[in-house]
Amino acid sequence: MIYLDNNATTRVAPEVLDAMQPYLSEFFGNPSSAHALGREMKRAVEQSREQVATLIGAADTSEIVFTSCGSESDNWAIRGVLAAQPQKKHIVTTLVEHEAVRNLCRLLENEGYEVTWLGVDQNGELNLDHLRSALRPDTALVSIMLANNETGVLFPMEEIGHIVRENSQAVFHVDGVQAVGKIPIDLKSTAVDLFALSGHKLHAPQGIGALYVRKGISLLPLIVGGAQEQGRRAGTSAVPNIVGLGAACRLAHEDNNHERIEKLRNRLEDEILKQIPNARLNGVADRSKRLPNTANISFEYVDGQSILMHLDQAGICVSTGSACHSTTHESSPTLRAMNVPYTAAQGSVRFSLGRYNTEADIDITLQVLPEIIAKLAAMSPYQQIRV
Amino acid sequence: MHREAADHFFNPRNVGDASEPSFTGRSASLRCGAHVRFSIQVDEAHAVSQARFRVAGCNVLVAAASVLTEQVTGLSTAEAAAVGQKPAALIEHLGVEPANAQCVEIACEALLDAIRDYSNAVREDWAGDEALICTCFFVSERTIEREIQTHGLTTVAEVTKACNAGAGCGSCHQLIQEILATNDLPR
Numbered sequence: 001m002i003y004l005d006n007n008a009t010t011r012v013a014p015e016v017l018d019a020m021q022p023y024l025s026e027f028f029g030n031p032s033s034a035h036a037l038g039r040e041m042k043r044a045v046e047q048s049r050e051q052v053a054t055l056i057g058a059a060d061t062s063e064i065v066f067t068s069c070g071s072e073s074d075n076w077a078i079r080g081v082l083a084a085q086p087q088k089k090h091i092v093t094t095l096v097e098h099e100a101v102r103n104l105c106r107l108l109e110n111e112g113y114e115v116t117w118l119g120v121d122q123n124g125e126l127n128l129d130h131l132r133s134a135l136r137p138d139t140a141l142v143s144i145m146l147a148n149n150e151t152g153v154l155f156p157m158e159e160i161g162h163i164v165r166e167n168s169q170a171v172f173h174v175d176g177v178q179a180v181g182k183i184p185i186d187l188k189s190t191a192v193d194l195f196a197l198s199g200h201k202l203h204a205p206q207g208i209g210a211l212y213v214r215k216g217i218s219l220l221p222l223i224v225g226g227a228q229e230q231g232r233r234a235g236t237s238a239v240p241n242i243v244g245l246g247a248a249c250r251l252a253h254e255d256n257n258h259e260r261i262e263k264l265r266n267r268l269e270d271e272i273l274k275q276i277p278n279a280r281l282n283g284v285a286d287r288s289k290r291l292p293n294t295a296n297i298s299f300e301y302v303d304g305q306s307i308l309m310h311l312d313q314a315g316i317c318v319s320t321g322s323a324c325h326s327t328t329h330e331s332s333p334t335l336r337a338m339n340v341p342y343t344a345a346q347g348s349v350r351f352s353l354g355r356y357n358t359e360a361d362i363d364i365t366l367q368v369l370p371e372i373i374a375k376l377a378a379m380s381p382y383q384q385i386r387v
Numbered sequence: 388m389h390r391e392a393a394d395h396f397f398n399p400r401n402v403g404d405a406s407e408p409s410f411t412g413r414s415a416s417l418r419c420g421a422h423v424r425f426s427i428q429v430d431e432a433h434a435v436s437q438a439r440f441r442v443a444g445c446n447v448l449v450a451a452a453s454v455l456t457e458q459v460t461g462l463s464t465a466e467a468a469a470v471g472q473k474p475a476a477l478i479e480h481l482g483v484e485p486a487n488a489q490c491v492e493i494a495c496e497a498l499l500d501a502i503r504d505y506s507n508a509v510r511e512d513w514a515g516d517e518a519l520i521c522t523c524f525f526v527s528e529r530t531i532e533r534e535i536q537t538h539g540l541t542t543v544a545e546v547t548k549a550c551n552a553g554a555g556c557g558s559c560h561q562l563i564q565e566i567l568a569t570n571d572l573p574r
Contacts, residue, residue, distance in 0.1 A: 303421065305445040306396075313397065322420065322445070331420055346420040346443065379402050379449070381413070381424035381441035 002361045005317045006201075006354035007149055007178060007294060012244070013203035013355075019247035020205070023240040031237050032228060041239050048246025052210050055249040056176070056195065057186030065211050065229045066242050070177040070198030071100035072222070073211040074143075076233070077173045077194040078104055080219035081141045082113070088140035092170070094118045094126065094155075095337040100196075101143050101175050102333070118144075123284035124153035124338050128163060135168040142170045147179035150321060150334045150350055151283035152294025154179070161191030171217060177201055177209075181252035182291050193217045199241065203355070204248035208241035257355045262292035265353050268362050269295040275366070276373050282321075282340055282348055293353040296321075298335075298344035302376040307349055310372040316365055321348035343382060389482035392450040399449055401456035405437040410508065412500025414493040421448050423494055425501040427459070427467075433509075433522075435459050435467050440497075447487045451477060451494035464502050465523035468555040471499040503558035510559075520562050523555020531563060535570045543567070 003011070023044060029037030031045050046061070053061040067073045078101065082088075093105050095117050105115050116134040120126055126144075135142070142164045146157050157174055164172045173194040179185065181202030187195055195212035199205060213219055213232070225234030266287070273279050278300040283290055299307060304320030311318055321332030322345075335345040351365075388396075404411075405426040415422045421444030428437035438456040442449050454477065459467035470477075474495040478488050506522040513519040517527035534540060534549040543563045547553040553563050 301443055303442075303444050306449060309396065309446045342420065343443075376443075379399065379441055380443045381422050382443060 002316045002357075002364060004351045004353060004357070004361070004365065005319055007152075007350065007352035008319055009200045009206060010203045010354050011356060012205050013248060013251055015251055016204055016244045016247040020240045020244045023243050027239070031239060032226070041237075044243050044246075045237055045239060048242045048249075051246035051249040051253075052197075055185070055253045056180060056197065056212060057188050058212055059188040060215060062230065063212050063215060065213055065232050066237060066245070067209040067211055067233060068207060068235075068238070069209040070098075070175070070196050070201075071209075073177075073196030073198070073209045074098070074100040074173075074175050075104055076222040077196060077211055077219070078108075078141060078143060079222055081171045081173065081194070081217075082108070083220040084218040085140050088138045090114050090116070090136055090139045091141050091143065092116045092118065092131065092134045092139055093143045094120065094145070096120055096124065096148055096150075096334040097143065097145050098149055098175055098177065101145070105143070120153075120337050122339050124148060124151050124282070124334070125284055125289070126155055126160075128156070128159065131160065132163055132167055135164065135170065137169070139168050139170040141173060142168075143173040143175065145175040145178070146185075147176070147182070147291050148283075148334055149178045150332055150348075151296045151338075152178075152291035152352075153283045154183070154289055154291065157192060158190050165191040179291065181248070181255075182258070182293055187212060187214075194219070199245040199248060202248045202252050204244040205241055208238060208245045210245065255355065258292060261353050261355065261357065262287075264357055264359065264362050265293055265295055265351070268351060268353075268365065269297070271366050272297055272369065276370050278377065279373075280344060282335060282338065282344075295351045297349055297351070298340065299347040299349065299373050299376075300341075300344045301380045301382040302347045302373060304347050304349050306376055307347065307372060310376070311349075311365075311368070314364075314368045314372075316368065319350040319352070321350070322346050388447065388450070388484075389480075392447070392454070392481040392483070395450040395453040396446040399440075399453040401439050401453065401460075402441065403439045404441070405439045409437070409439075410501050410505040412497045412502070412504055414497035414500060416444075416489055416493050419445070419489065421445060421490065421493060423448060423452055423497045425452070425455075425497040427498075427501045427505065429464060429505050432463070433465075434461060434463050436461075438498075440494075442494075444493075445487070445490055447481075447483055447490035448494055450481060451483075451491040452497070454481065455494055455498050459498065463523075464505060465555040468499060468502050468523055468557070471495045471502065471556070499556050502556035506556050506558040520566070521552035521555065521559045524551040526550050526552035528562075528566060531566050532570060535567060541567065541571075 029041045031041035177198045180197040193214045199208035282296040304322030405428040409426045411426045424441045430436040440452040474492045509522040517529045
């Protein structure tokens with residue numbers, strides 16, 4: 001199997017599994033317990049906290065709080081900020097956020113909040129002047145992702161942070177789920193207040209996330225109960241998963257695969273765009289402004305879901321922005337916000353690479369894909385591509 | 388999706404356009420962005436001699452359209468229309484999940500649209516003494532009027548029940564409605 005869907009989830013790294021194993025067997029204690037077993041669990045949790053803090057450049061390990069997933073981190077960040085300053089009723093976010101942010105902000109609109117939705121241009125980039133003019137004295141929160149999950153387009157987190165800091169009193173939350181482990185991040189040198197991440201995007205298991213909470217940021221808890229995580233997030237710590245996340249962060253930090261992955265992605269992207277008629281890149285062409293592992297490409301006039309099924313039969317895993325494939329029967333909001341023509345958005349395929357991809361994976365994909373697209377294009381009812 | 392459906396997706400039958408003169412029908416779904424085009428050729432006995440399709444859509448739509456082309460080839464347009472009117476049968480036959488029912492429905496709709504294209508052309512070209520209304524079951528305007536007057540019919544459904552007119556592709560429903568309006572005598 002050739003797995004090119006690493007933005008959806010990743011394989012648990014063997015190193016991560018090894019690190020977790022003892023905490024699924026002999027070390028089964030509760031880190032809140034005072035006895036030796038509990039103390040060992042606590043030690044492991046604190047070591048993981050340090051590993052997470054190191055990877056994202058937090059100034060202090062106490063700024064890392066473990067959660068169950070990226071969506072919980074995003075929900076907590078947003079709800080927690082709003083609850084802490086109930087007099088402020090304005091939020092600034094973008095149209096291309098992950099559902100965890102986008103759908104929550106839609107919900108908040110029904111709860112009496114006013115949301116300014118920043119759009120993007122056809123390259124998927126923000127206009128920072130729009131952000132500047134959206135900020136108001138009553139803006140409670142600015143929530144803007146670091147890397148888009150579909151296109152890999154990066155938003156300039158540092159610059160955005162400065163703008164938010166200089167022009168408002170708003171708290172700045174970043175959904176960093178798709179970026180962590182793929183690009184260097186140093187939060188202490190930014191004006192980021194809150195930053196969400198998720199383990200399973202970087203070779204930790206599913207079911208573990210974290211929220212970075214800058215010292216001094218007041219955030220009401222989302223899950224109330226025991227005094228775990230310094231009283232900020234109740235619930236018995238999922239120690240095996242926390243250890244897994246820590247190990248994955250260490251692996252990403254020490255990793256020397258990034259350049260190799262980027263080269264593979266570049267070759268895949270270049271060759272597809274060169275070889276296949278009616279193929280177009282979604283997202284800014286300048287690769288320094290995109291994640292190094294993602295290529296989102298539209299094959300116009302054919303359907304992404306059909307492409308996906310044919311690739312699947314060839315043992316290649318990808319994602320599509322086609323409306324037909326999604327459970328909501330809605331074409332990708334990111335591509336729509338970018339004004340990608342409907343016939344192209346329907347044929348969009350996301351290739352997202354990871355540390356276990358090889359040159360051979362790319363060779364085979366490049367061998368199989370052109371035939372699939374040719375076959376589907378020959379079947380297309382759109383007149384444009386008929387010869 | 389059953390194995391047969393998967394087979395039709397990976398090896399679609401009858402892709403392309405029917406030879407001229409042909410009749411075409413289209414359907415699309417704004418909801419899921421799919422687009423399907425059917426073209427049929429009909430022989431002198433009013434039987435579908437060739438059915439072809441084109442699709443930009445999901446695997447279910449491709450499979451449904453491919454299966455339909457096989458099912459309707461050789462059938463009279465009235466029989467083919469009956470197939471098109473029963474997407475539920477095809478949904479069950481292919482083992483399609485309820486969430487994807489619409490993909491089968493739009494394939495059926497495109498088939499019906501192609502048959503209507505044929506029916507409208509036949510009606511236009513009809514040179515008989517009496518105006519032909521239902522081309523699937525060959526029912527003339529006079530027959531329909533007689534049924535309406537004899538039995539005091541007031542709806543298209545009643546007309547269809549009485550003389551089969553309108554039971555096929557449905558292209559004549561508007562015409563039957565107009566005949567009903569003209570014959571709407573005070574009772």
